[in-house]
Amino acid sequence: MTPPAGEQDLRARLRDVEALLDAVTDHAVIQLDLDGKVARWSAGAQAVMGYSAAEVLGQPASMFYTDDDRAAGLAEHELATARESGRFEFEGWRVREGGQRFRAGVVVTAIRDEAGAVTGLTKVIRDLTAEQQRADPMFRGLLESAPDAMVIVASDGRITLVNAQTDRMFGYRREDLIGREIEMLIPPRFRGGHERYRSGFFADPQPRRMGVGLELWGLRRDGTEFPIDVSLSPLRTDRGVLASAAIRDVTERREHEQRLRRQHEEIMELSTPAIQVWDKVLCLPVIGTLDSARAARLTEGLLFKIAETQAEVVIFDISGVPTIDTLVAQHLLGTVQAAALMGTASILCGVRPETAQAMVHLGIDIGQLRSRTTLRHALQLALTLLAERAETPAGVAELMGPAGAG
Amino acid sequence: MSDDLIPVMRIADTLLVALQGDLDDATVIRIEEQLTHAVARTGAAGMLIDVSGLGAVDSFIARVLARVVAMIRLLGAEAAIVGIQPAVAIALVDLGVPMGHLHTALNAQQGLALLQRLRRSGA
Numbered sequence: 001m002t003p004p005a006g007e008q009d010l011r012a013r014l015r016d017v018e019a020l021l022d023a024v025t026d027h028a029v030i031q032l033d034l035d036g037k038v039a040r041w042s043a044g045a046q047a048v049m050g051y052s053a054a055e056v057l058g059q060p061a062s063m064f065y066t067d068d069d070r071a072a073g074l075a076e077h078e079l080a081t082a083r084e085s086g087r088f089e090f091e092g093w094r095v096r097e098g099g100q101r102f103r104a105g106v107v108v109t110a111i112r113d114e115a116g117a118v119t120g121l122t123k124v125i126r127d128l129t130a131e132q133q134r135a136d137p138m139f140r141g142l143l144e145s146a147p148d149a150m151v152i153v154a155s156d157g158r159i160t161l162v163n164a165q166t167d168r169m170f171g172y173r174r175e176d177l178i179g180r181e182i183e184m185l186i187p188p189r190f191r192g193g194h195e196r197y198r199s200g201f202f203a204d205p206q207p208r209r210m211g212v213g214l215e216l217w218g219l220r221r222d223g224t225e226f227p228i229d230v231s232l233s234p235l236r237t238d239r240g241v242l243a244s245a246a247i248r249d250v251t252e253r254r255e256h257e258q259r260l261r262r263q264h265e266e267i268m269e270l271s272t273p274a275i276q277v278w279d280k281v282l283c284l285p286v287i288g289t290l291d292s293a294r295a296a297r298l299t300e301g302l303l304f305k306i307a308e309t310q311a312e313v314v315i316f317d318i319s320g321v322p323t324i325d326t327l328v329a330q331h332l333l334g335t336v337q338a339a340a341l342m343g344t345a346s347i348l349c350g351v352r353p354e355t356a357q358a359m360v361h362l363g364i365d366i367g368q369l370r371s372r373t374t375l376r377h378a379l380q381l382a383l384t385l386l387a388e389r390a391e392t393p394a395g396v397a398e399l400m401g402p403a404g405a406g
Numbered sequence: 407m408s409d410d411l412i413p414v415m416r417i418a419d420t421l422l423v424a425l426q427g428d429l430d431d432a433t434v435i436r437i438e439e440q441l442t443h444a445v446a447r448t449g450a451a452g453m454l455i456d457v458s459g460l461g462a463v464d465s466f467i468a469r470v471l472a473r474v475v476a477m478i479r480l481l482g483a484e485a486a487i488v489g490i491q492p493a494v495a496i497a498l499v500d501l502g503v504p505m506g507h508l509h510t511a512l513n514a515q516q517g518l519a520l521l522q523r524l525r526r527s528g529a
Binding site: 304306 | 487490494495499500505516523
């Protein structure tokens with residue numbers, strides 16, 4: 001090394017060094033003053049960060065941080081650490097011009113004068129995105145070919161990687177998701193719970209389905225919500241454990257389930273109508289198979305109809321029941337008993353020969369229950385019963401008088 | 407009786423009582439005594455027990471009711487339960503309380519007619 005021969009030499013050397021610095025275009029080399037403001041901005045810095053020197057000189061370096069990191073005071077923390085230890089290397093999120101986030105490798109070095117006092121800091125920032133993507137093309141390929149939206153989340157809850165399906169499902173551009181908290185994809189009312197759940201996952205990273213038995217919701221960029229299913233798996237990498245979430249839009253399935261449920265209820269309603277066929281006479285046409293749920297609904301519907309109409313006779317038309325087994329017969333007789341407790345007599349009709357054979361073979365005792373072949377005969381019997389009941393001795397009506405008055 | 411729990415209404419030769427609210431077991435037993443004594447004292451020919459105002463009927467109350475009806479019959483009168491509500495009827499069938507021998511009617515008016523009919527067929 002030859003010592004500098006004069007001021008001219010010194011200037012030439014300085015130019016050389018600056019040219020050398022500007023020749024580095026894939027690293028942002030930034031010099032900061034002690035207040036953390038940008039003091040020098042290399043050509044590489046412009047290439048990586050997008051800002052020109054004129055735009056950033058004198059500005060605080062915290063402008064390259066994400067809002068969250070800035071709020072957390074990360075910029076100040078890094079400066080302090082570098083000043084104390086002389087050199088500080090880490091990986092984190094940076095924001096380039098236009099608000100795009102990228103994963104950055106950062107090296108901070110303290111600049112000292114002859115006396116050893118720190119006069120400023122050098123920051124070298126490298127965009128790791130391309131490197132990470134190159135790192136494992138098979139992994140990237142897998143991610144992109146998955147039918148579900150795949151979101152890889154770091155233990156701090158930040159989104160590290162997403163696939164194209166995620167962009168489509170949630171309506172964000174990929175660069176708007178990377179580096180943001182996963183909670184941005186969740187309706188606000190679930191966010192607190194999700195953060196706790198997330199900590200739980202990283203405390204014991206096991207593959208699992210999220211919120212089994214719960215209805216999970218995703219939040220699109222336009223603010224709309226949609227039902228999702230989420231499967232979680234831990235992803236062990238050299239950068240620690242990541243969570244890989246496979247998210248599936250289950251809007252169609254949920255709608256389908258709801259439609260099925262609604263239809264089922266409608267069928268239930270339709271299948272147990274008690275019709276008033278005469279004054280104080282109800283007719284209940286039983287059609288189709290009678291399972292426990294339907295029988296319960298049938299009984300309930302009939303009894304309330306009895307209470308409402310004060311019907312004294314009910315006709316069960318079972319010609320539409322394909323088979324009578326023990327269970328169906330029990331349901332039917334239970335209904336007859338309940339009606340009897342309320343004071344209403346029952347008549348069975350429409351029993352087919354094979355049904356009669358089956359019932360006797362099964363040992364089903366219909367007790368006092370009367371049966372008629374056709375609805376017409378059943379109605380005749382009902383009217384006869386009513387006439388018998390109405391045949392009260394003269395005097396009951398008068399007897400009711402004093403009771404009502406007194 | 408001084409400790410009558412419920413008012414017993416008399417319509418000609420028929421007694422009418424209305425059970426109301428939620429009854430505990432002890433009260434049910436006392437009502438049972440009161441009703442049998444009332445039938446014996448008045449020599450009534452029939453009794454209607456209106457249960458439409460009962461909040462809930464468990465198997466104990468149901469058994470006591472069935473018992474009262476049997477006692478009244480032994481005393482030479484006819485008894486009928488009226489106003490069993492749908493939910494109560496379903497519960498009684500589900501509980502399997504044997505109430506098949508009970509005479510029931512939808513309301514007091516039909517109950518009176520029922521008692522008249524029973525008396526005629528019995529006579």
